[in-house]
Amino acid sequence: MESTQSHGAERSPAAQTAAAAGPGGRPAPDGPRFLTGRTALVTGAAGGIGRACAVALARAGAAVHVVDIAADAAKEVAAEIGGTCWVTDLADPDAVDALPADADIVVNNAGLQHIAPLQDFPPERFALIQRVMVEAPFRILRRTLPHMYAGGWGRIVNISSVHGLRASPYKSAYVVAKHALEGLSKTVALEGAEHGVTSNCVNPGYVRTPLVEDQIATQAVAHGIAESEVVEKVMLERTAIKRLIEPDEVAAAVLWFCSPHTGYITGASLPVDGGWTAH
Numbered sequence: 359m360e361s362t363q364s365h366g367a368e369r370s371p372a373a374q375t376a377a378a379a380g381p382g383g384r385p386a387p388d389g390p391r392f393l394t395g396r397t398a399l400v401t402g403a404a405g406g407i408g409r410a411c412a413v414a415l416a417r418a419g420a421a422v423h424v425v426d427i428a429a430d431a432a433k434e435v436a437a438e439i440g441g442t443c444w445v446t447d448l449a450d451p452d453a454v455d456a457l458p459a460d461a462d463i464v465v466n467n468a469g470l471q472h473i474a475p476l477q478d479f480p481p482e483r484f485a486l487i488q489r490v491m492v493e494a495p496f497r498i499l500r501r502t503l504p505h506m507y508a509g510g511w512g513r514i515v516n517i518s519s520v521h522g523l524r525a526s527p528y529k530s531a532y533v534v535a536k537h538a539l540e541g542l543s544k545t546v547a548l549e550g551a552e553h554g555v556t557s558n559c560v561n562p563g564y565v566r567t568p569l570v571e572d573q574i575a576t577q578a579v580a581h582g583i584a585e586s587e588v589v590e591k592v593m594l595e596r597t598a599i600k601r602l603i604e605p606d607e608v609a610a611a612v613l614w615f616c617s618p619h620t621g622y623i624t625g626a627s628l629p630v631d632g633g634w635t636a637h
């Protein structure tokens with residue numbers, strides 16, 4: 359499948375300022391628009407956490423490549439923030455390799471879930487999850503790192519999960535993919551350090567997004583409980599703070615990793631998990 363590109367109908371004031379600063383523009387060291395002159399690429403940006411990240415980065419002044427397979431929603435987000443829309447299936451290596459290489463910031467966010475005991479887990483679903491959540495981030499980084507190295511600055515934020523740090527039953531492909539993403543992030547942190555590039559993970563617990571809402575029915579079957587009990591008994595069982603996380607709270611952590619005062623933080627994994635991994 360090909361990548362198709364379209365621009366938002368109108369460039370927002372945020373994007374206009376970013377464009378005016380030009381590729382050589384330097385962001386103000388502080389202030390709300392500290393990413394002016396930077397370009398960000400966000401995968402899975404049509405909804406959920408990815409959309410929140412794209413909006414937050416655009417508000418901070420970045421020009422944003424909005425990448426997603428969901429064409430209509432991705433175009434809406436791009437139009438809203440004055441970004442560029444790339445309708446791309448991240449499971450297709452050729453399509454991934456056609457994405458732009460000019461990003462100073464990459465947020466590897468797109469993901470999907472499948473819940474089944476290991477003996478019933480469909481191998482093709484396992485392979486798809488690795489392609490979208492491990493191979494695509496690898497391919498995107500190998501293409502964008504030369505641009506970051508040339509500019510002496512780059513920020514990579516990988517949306518991992520508590521499942522990058524801990525396992526849960528019935529999520530083998532997802533847990534494997536997130537642990538692999540952690541390894542990729544740390545390797546890039548070591549390679550990118552001398553070029554001014556940091557690479558970090560954000561590790562949310564359960565965030566209020568379609569990905570989680572879609573899980574409630576399957577989790578109920580897998581655990582043999584009612585759907586009404588899934589949030590409290592499965593999703594929030596291990597968190598000290600008994601509520602779901604909002605996408606904006608994850609985006610705030612992503613933005614922080616791109617901010618002027620976090621250049622020494624690399625190879626890190628930041629739990630945004632209400633205390634889940636404190637156990």
Ligand code: NAD
Pocket residue numbers: 401402403404405406407408425426427428446447448449466467468469470490517518519520561562563564565566567568569570
């Ligand atoms: P979501 O389902 O709301 O959004 C995921 C986005 O990825 C969608 O817009 C979808 O179209 C896109 N996508 C999926 N497959 C794709 C493909 N093949 N090509 C291109 N785009 C594709 O999910 P979300 O909850 O916002 O999750 C975003 C990330 O956050 C994922 O990596 C997920 O693992 C991670 N995460 C989510 C939670 C949570 O509780 N929601 C918790 C921890 C980590």
